[in-house]
Amino acid sequence: MNQFIEDSVSTIQKNLAYSLEELSAKKNTEYRKRICQKYTDGQDLYPLWEFINPSFSIREKEAWQWIDEFLQGQETYLLFDKNDSLQVYAIRKEQPIEKFLEEFPWDFYLSNDCCDFLLTQNDHDYLIAAGTAEPWLRQKAVALSQTGWKDMDGRSFHIL
Numbered sequence: 575m576n577q578f579i580e581d582s583v584s585t586i587q588k589n590l591a592y593s594l595e596e597l598s599a600k601k602n603t604e605y606r607k608r609i610c611q612k613y614t615d616g617q618d619l620y621p622l623w624e625f626i627n628p629s630f631s632i633r634e635k636e637a638w639q640w641i642d643e644f645l646q647g648q649e650t651y652l653l654f655d656k657n658d659s660l661q662v663y664a665i666r667k668e669q670p671i672e673k674f675l676e677e678f679p680w681d682f683y684l685s686n687d688c689c690d691f692l693l694t695q696n697d698h699d700y701l702i703a704a705g706t707a708e709p710w711l712r713q714k715a716v717a718l719s720q721t722g723w724k725d726m727d728g729r730s731f732h733i734l
Contacts, residue, residue, distance in 0.1 A: 579659040579680055583652075586677045594652070595664040602662045605651065605689075612689050613704050621655045622683065623694045629704040630712050633726040637701035638675045641684065641693060644703075644710045645671060653683045699726060 587594050597605065610618045619625045650671060652663040658680065665671065671684065675695075684693045691707035703711035712731070719730035 579654055580661060582678060582680065583661075583663065586674060590673060590677065592674055593666045593669060595666070597651075597662045597664060599660075602653075602660055605662050606653065606656070606660070608689050609653070609683070609685060609692065613692050618656060620657050621681065621696070623655075623681070623696045623700070623702050626692060626694070626702055626704045628708065629692075629702050630708045630715075631700045631702040632711065632715050632729070632731075633698070633700050635699045635726065637699075638695040639672050640701070640714060641675070641695075642670050642672050643714070644691075644693070644707055645684070648686060651685050651687065653685070655681060655683075 583594065586592060606618065609622075610616055613627065613629075614622065614625045615627070617625065647668045649667045650665045652665055653659075654661070665674070675682070681696045682694060685691055685705075689705070691703070691705035693704075693707050694702045696702070701711065715725070715731035716733070719732055722730075724730045
């Protein structure tokens with residue numbers, strides 16, 4: 575495990591007065607299992623973002639700044655690849671995730687209690703969306719492409 579993640583979360587939480595709740599070890603295990611059942615055919619793989627299926631992704635270094643548009647202030651769970659940290663954190667409603675992620679240097683995953691969606695921005699600058707976040711990111715990419723935007727791979731998106 576990587577203590578750097580827990581240390582980073584703790585430091586950011588204190589510096590920003592950001593409210594996070596650590597889930598118990600039992601809830602962490604149960605939640606991670608539910609995520610894997612839904613998005614990787616039940617396999618707890620590493621790195622998780624390589625195996626999320628189905629998903630949609632774009633390569634944009636600052637795309638994590640868009641995530642609050644999708645979350646719209648709902649309670650969100652923050653988790654990491656199993657080799658980095660088994661800890662899962664509940665992020666309270668109405669806290670912008672952008673504020674937290676701006677200070678966070680690690681790969682992350684975001685979902686909700688029901689695992690309706692899975693969002694991740696990895697160290698290769700890909701924002702990957704699955705579940706209910708997938709159509710949101712597709713629509714976002716199409717809307718941006720209509721203004722001439724292209725992702726870091728030179729792709730534009732014109733079809734939903």
